[in-house]
Amino acid sequence: MASVELRNISKRFENGTWAVKDIALTIEDGELVVLVGSSGCGKSTLLRLLAGLENASEGEILIDGKKVNQQTPQQRNVAMVFQNYALYPHMTVRGNLEFPLHMSHTAKDQIKARVGEIADMLQLSEIMDRRPGQLSGGQRQRVAMGRALVRDPSVFLLDEPLSNLDASLRAQIRAEISRIQKRLKTTSLYVTHDQVEAMTLGDRVVVLDHGELQQIGTPQELYQHPKNSFVAKFIGSPGMNILPSELIDRGDGRLGVNLGGQQISLVLERQAYEKLVPYSGQDVYTGIRPEAFACAPRQASFELKANVEAVEFIGHETLAYLSLPGAGQVHTDQLSIARLPGQFNKPNADAAVFYIKPEALYFFNQAGRNILIEGTGDR
């Protein structure tokens, strides 16, 4: 077990592109941190830097306070589960599990004991003499985890380990990974592009975009207090709706929002008001979570009229695709999404009225930064 610290890590490829830029991150002993971002955001590169498969262009990597930049993966005592498992096809499951122990010159009886222990933990005992080609996806996944865990690594790295599994198996193995990690308390870094996976697994989640760190926090923090519009859109399923709008100062703690031609009047707490007022008269972005929309008025909620372009009924809830009158062209990628409980039918009239509570609104400046938490400096 160990803590991990990345100090201003950057990686520049030979062609000059920056894969990751100035990443600072600490993973506490026994913690499971999830790195999330869309494909090409540098999350796998960061994992490979930590594993020792790539060399950092700048910055320091510390494991348990010791700088490991020049060490081999084995010296770092990291273990990794690859996206495609990378099991050795010519070896049996037993051979795959024993291989890392052979490499570290472990005594024979210890190898036997350790492999048996891991096989029991991951329920592999029945398939020890099979080869990877004869295993199902879930079994391969478990063997890959077993091979990583068998030599009791200081740091456990997982690179999109569930992406090759079907949905039901994914949920099952996700739970299993969580259970094993909690039991072994191995410091872990888990890479995924799936924000649901990130939110359900991680003690803390790191959001990356274009090689740069966007925000680090608990799943709740990321959901409730996104630092910028990227995180707001990325976290949540579906992500936050971001609408171009204009702020108008009405004085006395009241603020007007021009949202696609609709005037909304908000009464705000003093702190929020003071942060937003400097932006009055300016174009900003207003963020509304899909789950903030309601069909019936609630206490202190304001009205928002929207055209319902399409609805998707998915059992316990309905997703309604909305366009705001006067907010310009209707493109599917510009539609807002409302997540409504139960069944919601597309109204016959042009516009439907939705009710939203003022505290459910987020405001982002032109640079995409969350105005309400700007300057609080948590990262």
Place this chain on the structure above:
Amino acid sequence: MIFKRRVGTLSVYLLLAAFAFAFLVPVAMMLFGSFKPDDQVLVQAARSGSLLPAEFGWFNYRDVFARVPFTRYLFNSAFISVCIVAGGLLVNSLAAYAFARLQWPGRDWLLLVVIALMIIPLEAIAVPLFYEVTLLGWRDTYWVQIIPFIANAFSIYLFYTFFLGLPRELEEAARIDGAGPWRIFFRIVAPNAKPVFATVAILSFLTQWGALLWPLMVTHSEAVRPLPLGIATFYSLPPLQWGDIFAFGVMMVTPVLLIFVLFQRWFVQGVATTGVKG
């Protein structure tokens, strides 16, 4: 419609049969001729069109052993070919791995040189090579027939393209598990590259088994000469006896056939990537 398709299929089969026939006739002639008395080998085949011997016997085979040291030639050929194949598999696969996976200065440039070397035939460099081995005092030895042929540009290229196609994650997983480059090569890469090892083994074995020009240039004693020079002596050793030549030919081809049958399972196995997704 069905009729048309059947006629199409039939004509394809007829064409294939004609090709198969054309390829098999010389082999069959050699095989049957090796059992015929000398005067019948060519005459009878031409006259009656019959390939089968009128009288069957092993006399040509006995003749071969009586006239030339066949077992010596066979041993020489086997020894030389096996050394070249074994050495070649090791040297060329390692070189190819260095080209495919390791980072070192001048790598891409040298790879170009290797690829360019593929198009230079032995005939073009035989004379300078001859001077070189003469200077080294290697003439009329086994080594002169082995060492120049171990490193082979075409084999390197075959290995190189195969290694490029192997999933990189296997090697990365082994690195994380604590294996160094040698271990990765011998314990992970090589076992997963059996098809290309088999292909290179067969190709280089066939080339060496039939090599004539170079041994002719650099050897003069029967103690180190291979089979192709053995069979060549029959043409200069009067009387010219086709039955003996055929018998020699059959005995020369059989080991190659055996090797091919032995290796072809791997030869056609295709790429082994079962450990990785899918």
